[in-house]
Amino acid sequence: MSRDRLDDLLEQTDAMFPPPHTAAGMVERLRARAARQTRVRIALAAIGSVAITAAILHSARPGPSLVQDSGTAHAATNVKQLRAEIATLEATATLHEKTAENLVAVEQQSAAVRQRETPAMLAADPLSFLQGARDRAARIMLMDADRHEATREGNIRAGETYRRTARLFPETAAAREASARLRATGA
Amino acid sequence: MRSFVLTQIEPGRAEPLGLAERVARGDAEAFEVLVALYQPRVTRLAHRLLGWSGEVEDVVQDVFLAVLKHRRGYRRNATLWTWLTAITLNTCRSHSRRRGLLRKLTSVFVSPRVATAADAEPIQDELAREVRSAVAALPSRDREAIVLFYLEHRTVSEMSHVLNASANAIDVRLHRARAKLRQSLQHLMEG
Numbered sequence: 570m571s572r573d574r575l576d577d578l579l580e581q582t583d584a585m586f587p588p589p590h591t592a593a594g595m596v597e598r599l600r601a602r603a604a605r606q607t608r609v610r611i612a613l614a615a616i617g618s619v620a621i622t623a624a625i626l627h628s629a630r631p632g633p634s635l636v637q638d639s640g641t642a643h644a645a646t647n648v649k650q651l652r653a654e655i656a657t658l659e660a661t662a663t664l665h666e667k668t669a670e671n672l673v674a675v676e677q678q679s680a681a682v683r684q685r686e687t688p689a690m691l692a693a694d695p696l697s698f699l700q701g702a703r704d705r706a707a708r709i710m711l712m713d714a715d716r717h718e719a720t721r722e723g724n725i726r727a728g729e730t731y732r733r734t735a736r737l738f739p740e741t742a743a744a745r746e747a748s749a750r751l752r753a754t755g756a
Numbered sequence: 757m758r759s760f761v762l763t764q765i766e767p768g769r770a771e772p773l774g775l776a777e778r779v780a781r782g783d784a785e786a787f788e789v790l791v792a793l794y795q796p797r798v799t800r801l802a803h804r805l806l807g808w809s810g811e812v813e814d815v816v817q818d819v820f821l822a823v824l825k826h827r828r829g830y831r832r833n834a835t836l837w838t839w840l841t842a843i844t845l846n847t848c849r850s851h852s853r854r855r856g857l858l859r860k861l862t863s864v865f866v867s868p869r870v871a872t873a874a875d876a877e878p879i880q881d882e883l884a885r886e887v888r889s890a891v892a893a894l895p896s897r898d899r900e901a902i903v904l905f906y907l908e909h910r911t912v913s914e915m916s917h918v919l920n921a922s923a924n925a926i927d928v929r930l931h932r933a934r935a936k937l938r939q940s941l942q943h944l945m946e947g
Contacts, residue, residue, distance in 0.1 A: 579906045585884035586808035588800045
């Protein structure tokens, strides 16, 4: 390859691709671009200044983030405590509910037994049924008074129970026994 | 504009006296004269340095904006055109780097090939197309040496001043660029 041949090839190629014609008004376009670049620089400087100022102000504040964090942590602790209390209350309520259900069930069973037994007796002789009930109640009170009378501290309470038995169930054998005991003790 | 006759400065013609100094002082009128006088030469040089790609409008604007920005850096021991050539070389290097980066990014996200303005032109001469491809394939520094020496007809001394390298370094660069072109265009050199 000779230098002349390379020179020819390059010059032919250069002639084949001439430079594009640039439109008029290059100076105006340059001024517009320069002004635009200046505006961009000013805007960037302003943004940078604002960002730096904001960063300085933010860092100068007396630990707002720490306060906020502790407040958040405190709130989280309160929520945990409230949840634990609610769980305890729910467990207690459940227990009470079950207890109540059991009591209701026992009561219903007792009522069923009474309903099965009482109507037949009531239908046969209501007065005898009531008299029997009064005799049993008076006897229970008499036995209770006798139990209190066995102790020294229970004498007063035993006397009161004898008197209540005689007053509430006067026509019963237990009432008569209670009156006899009161007379025996001189009360 | 009152001080100068507005004719385009061609190679070998004397530069208007005092123009560079007035531009360096920030004289707006002198800058307008500078643009009017040197725009065609800058456009042609940029067009060659970019491989006859045709995308020179932005580059030429960048060159004259760089003149505005660095006007105080003009050295009196160099001619105005030498200074403009150095600025044009740097601007074309930056443009080539940006274009290469854009091509890589585009090949990743869009397609493996970026169409250029030259692709849209009707290629009438296969030989010119091959020469252009061979020159465009050279590294930028080798391409600069080829353009300045063969198309701008600069001497090695002028090139060493513009490229900020010794004459020996310019000789080596030219030799290397010629060897690469010789290898690429070997089949065209026979005829």
